[in-house]
Amino acid sequence: QKIITIPAAMQGLSNPVPRVHHPDWLHKKMLEKNDTLKQRRINELFSAAPKPKPTESSTVEESEEPTTASVRDIEDIGSQAPIFKIPTQPVARTNKRKRDDTPTAPTQSMIATSWRDLLGPPPPMGETEEELQVWLAYQKKKWAWQAERRAFRASMGKKMRSEPEKTASRPSGTLGSFIKKTQHTLLNTPWQIIQGPVQVCRST
Known part of the structure; x- marks a missing residue:
């Protein structure tokens, strides 16, 4: 049985x-x-698939895959002439942010100490539409000069803040760099004034 x-x-x-x-x-x-x-069990529904065996053609293609670009002259096709290999060159990339952070050269409007020196005295507002348009055009030029001035000061301040870091990373072996570093420390470092009690010495 x-x-x-x-x-x-x-x-x-x-x-x-x-x-x-x-x-x-x-x-x-x-x-x-x-x-x-x-309802059947899940192990009865699925089974492990056999692993594919690597073929000879794929192995040969992987081993013969060139790492550099191969160039053969058209006259040498069919002959046993050597193949000239040209190494691939890395692509150079530029940093746009680094260019944007550099301050622009000061223009005539930036050199002017005030908008009055550049534009002259402001016109009166007036009562007619033409006088109002002249006054508005003058104010727009003044506002544009003020915005350009603020941007120039911000870029110059950023440059001044980055210069001490660059000088600190370099060896300060000369006397001039030491004096510049000392002046920058005195100007940008907050001073802490300590005052002690005053003692009056009386001579007998």
Whole structure:
């Protein structure tokens, strides 16, 4: 029974020995196995796929893949002439932010100490539309000069803040660099004034 009938029933075959009846648990097992409405286990639905074996053509292509650009003369095609290899050159990239941070050269409007020196005295507002347009055009020029002046001062201040960092990173071996560094420290470092109690010495 264990050697013939039960293995045959588990494989879906008819009972080869009719005089030996199947046990009750085997009937139940076969009903569960052949039940189409029963939910199957996930390990019965999926199986591990075999790993693909590498072919010889792909191995040869990977080994013969050039790292540099190969150039052959048109007259040397078909011959055993050597192939000239041109190494690939790195692409140079520029930094736009570094160009934008550099202060522009001072123009005539930046050199002027005040907008009156550049534009002259302001015109009166007036009462007519033409006088109002003249006054408004003058004010727009003044506002543009003030905005340009603020941008120039901001760029110069950024340059002055970055210069001490550059000088600090370089070795200060000369006397001139030491004096400049000392002057910059005195101008930009907050002073802390300490005052002690005054003692009056009386001579006897």
